[in-house]
Amino acid sequence: MALSPPETTNPGSFSNDQKEYLQGFMAGVIASGQYAYVGTNAAGQLTGAPGAAVTGNLAAPSEENVFGTPLGDLSKPERWKHEQNGLDVWEKLVAHANADKFPDEADTFRFKFHGLFYVAPAQDSFMMRLRIPAGEISSHQLRGIAGLVDEIGNGGADITTRANLQMREMKPRSIVRALTRVQELGLTARGSGADNIRNVTATPTSGFDRDELIDVRPYAHGLHHYILNHRDLYGLPRKFNIAFDSGGSISAAVDTNDIGFFAVRVTEQTLAQTPAPGPQTLSPGIYFRCEVGGITGHKDFARDTGLLLKPSELVPVAAAMVRVFREHGDRTDRKKARLKYLLEKWGGFPKFLEETQKKLAFPLVYAPRGCAEPRKPVLKHGHLGVFKQSQAGLNYVGIGVPVGRMNAKQMRRLADLADHYGTGEIRLTVWQSLIIPNVSDAFAATLARAANSLGFFTEAHTSAGCVIACTGSKGCKYAAADTKGHARATMAHLRKRDPFLDQAVNIHFTGCNHSCAQHYCGDIGAIATKLTDGREGYHVVLGGGMDQEQGIAREIFRGVAADEMPALIEKVLVTYRSRCTAGETFVQW
Numbered sequence: 105m106a107l108s109p110p111e112t113t114n115p116g117s118f119s120n121d122q123k124e125y126l127q128g129f130m131a132g133v134i135a136s137g138q139y140a141y142v143g144t145n146a147a148g149q150l151t152g153a154p155g156a157a158v159t160g161n162l163a164a165p166s167e168e169n170v171f172g173t174p175l176g177d178l179s180k181p182e183r184w185k186h187e188q189n190g191l192d193v194w195e196k197l198v199a200h201a202n203a204d205k206f207p208d209e210a211d212t213f214r215f216k217f218h219g220l221f222y223v224a225p226a227q228d229s230f231m232m233r234l235r236i237p238a239g240e241i242s243s244h245q246l247r248g249i250a251g252l253v254d255e256i257g258n259g260g261a262d263i264t265t266r267a268n269l270q271m272r273e274m275k276p277r278s279i280v281r282a283l284t285r286v287q288e289l290g291l292t293a294r295g296s297g298a299d300n301i302r303n304v305t306a307t308p309t310s311g312f313d314r315d316e317l318i319d320v321r322p323y324a325h326g327l328h329h330y331i332l333n334h335r336d337l338y339g340l341p342r343k344f345n346i347a348f349d350s351g352g353s354i355s356a357a358v359d360t361n362d363i364g365f366f367a368v369r370v371t372e373q374t375l376a377q378t379p380a381p382g383p384q385t386l387s388p389g390i391y392f393r394c395e396v397g398g399i400t401g402h403k404d405f406a407r408d409t410g411l412l413l414k415p416s417e418l419v420p421v422a423a424a425m426v427r428v429f430r431e432h433g434d435r436t437d438r439k440k441a442r443l444k445y446l447l448e449k450w451g452g453f454p455k456f457l458e459e460t461q462k463k464l465a466f467p468l469v470y471a472p473r474g475c476a477e478p479r480k481p482v483l484k485h486g487h488l489g490v491f492k493q494s495q496a497g498l499n500y501v502g503i504g505v506p507v508g509r510m511n512a513k514q515m516r517r518l519a520d521l522a523d524h525y526g527t528g529e530i531r532l533t534v535w536q537s538l539i540i541p542n543v544s545d546a547f548a549a550t551l552a553r554a555a556n557s558l559g560f561f562t563e564a565h566t567s568a569g570c571v572i573a574c575t576g577s578k579g580c581k582y583a584a585a586d587t588k589g590h591a592r593a594t595m596a597h598l599r600k601r602d603p604f605l606d607q608a609v610n611i612h613f614t615g616c617n618h619s620c621a622q623h624y625c626g627d628i629g630a631i632a633t634k635l636t637d638g639r640e641g642y643h644v645v646l647g648g649g650m651d652q653e654q655g656i657a658r659e660i661f662r663g664v665a666a667d668e669m670p671a672l673i674e675k676v677l678v679t680y681r682s683r684c685t686a687g688e689t690f691v692q693w
């Protein structure tokens with residue numbers, strides 16, 4: 105059947121990648137007939153287009169149960185979701201803004217569907233989290249956010265570990281203004297909290313990485329917009345993370361996600377060595393492996409499903425998998441509600457993939473890993489510093505932002521730098537840093553110096569380059585310690601004492617077992633705890649990593665007082681330096 109993009113789009117305005125992914129939409133996100141808006145009728149004609157309203161039989165929650173779970177067995181947030189969909193509280197938002205009033209517990213949860221987090225008692229105010237697919241933000245948008253936080257926030261914003269932005273200390277009276285201002289900038293906060301799909305991430309150097317196999321931004325943006333336009337992809341059993349990796353020198357940390365796609369190259373040679381099994385035939389080209397079930401806070405990475413997907417199949421497969429999770433995930437116990445536990449309940453991947461297949465109009469193809477070239481090694485700190493782009497004469501400059509925190513003045517200045525030395529493009533990274541691309545050879549060093557003079561850094565360094573921290577007790581009620589403050593103190597101490605390692609290590613401070621800073625993936629990780637004497641402290645884990653250094657860090661020290669952390673970490677680094685063999689990484693040590 106010949107397929108074409110929907111009439112509402114102008115094919116000429118899309119890149120080839122984007123056209124291919126739109127074809128994927130058309131080719132059959134859903135075959136079962138449940139989701140008629142992207143199916144085909146008996147004559148093979150499209151019955152809907154991306155972005156159309158949900159009109160099919162969605163097996164929606166009934167009066168008696170939610171996807172088979174009796175109402176009486178639902179967890180508290182599930183009951184709130186059943187009583188009122190968090191997407192439908194706009195009038196309540198307006199009413200709370202008009203009355204300058206904070207919401208009750210149930211609406212506090214529902215407001216997170218709009219990216220608004222009432223964070224009492226840590227702060228008697230709202231935090232607002234955006235969605236920035238692929239971490240791609242323009243200078244105009246960053247300047248707009250700077251204006252917004254100056255007027256109705258605390259004058260700053262944080263880069264998160266999902267390459268996203270959060271703004272804090274907004275009063276109820278400001279929330280509607282904040283949401284509309286964000287939308288006027290071409291951004292959104294819809295679904296960035298509660299039980300929804302988090303910011304869709306992608307390799308931050310997509311489109312200019314000299315080693316990338318494919319630019320993955322079209323798929324991250326495509327999925328982002330697909331989610332925004334499909335209500336049934338909200339209100340999942342729990343939050344959900346999806347990432348796309350270009351197969352280049354910088355990773356997207358896909359193995360830490362519920363679903364991770366990474367690009368691989370299939371060649372005549374790999375197919376000769378490892379032919380595709382069964383009747384299926386594979387042509388040489390770029391495909392994606394698909395990993396699922398990552399949740400590092402629960403000490404698990406995503407694992408290979410055996411799937412080998414065409415680029416055009418990524419968005420449909422992601423949507424189908426999310427829908428399987430939506431219908432079958434646990435809605436009684438929040439601790440068991442992530443995808444990992446559904447996979448465990450089903451005894452592994454086969455049933456999950458079988459259910460996924462039922463929602464697709466094309467057959468899933470399985471192939472051994474050997475059918476494709478192995479992924480190139482990742483350049484661990486290739487997001488910091490000046491690097492050549494695939495475009496001759498151009499460079500990207502990776503800029504470290506200490507614990508991800510920027511004030512409005514710094515944001516405006518960064519926007520100016522991106523305009524003056526680049527093309528106004530900025531990429532946020534999952535390492536709480538950012539990248540300014542498209543800087544000519546003549547100006548790359550100048551831009552790096554300007555960034556350094558703003559209080560940022562452009563070098564992966566033992567003491568500074570790789571410290572990340574979650575929000576911590578200054579802004580999150582779950583935190584047992586001031587993670588950002590303690591991370592900063594550690595950076596300052598190490599900078600002064602400089603343990604002179606020949607490689608930078610990643611140090612992750614996280615405030616509670618939600619593990620937003622992914623402490624189990626750090627070379628050194630710290631998870632906050634309250635000491636018996638009431639002081640703030642940390643349990644310290646060592647030897648974690650991701651990608652080719654994948655490993656869950658092991659706990660080595662328990663209950664270290666926060667003010668002793670800088671000296672302890674220095675000692676760990678000095679010991680490592682004196683005992684590691686040449687080239688031995690922290691995870692191997």
Ligand code: SF4
Pocket residue numbers: 574575576577580581582583584614615616617618619620621
């Ligand atoms: Fe809050 Fe815990 Fe996440 Fe830190 S890890 S931001 S304390 S929920």
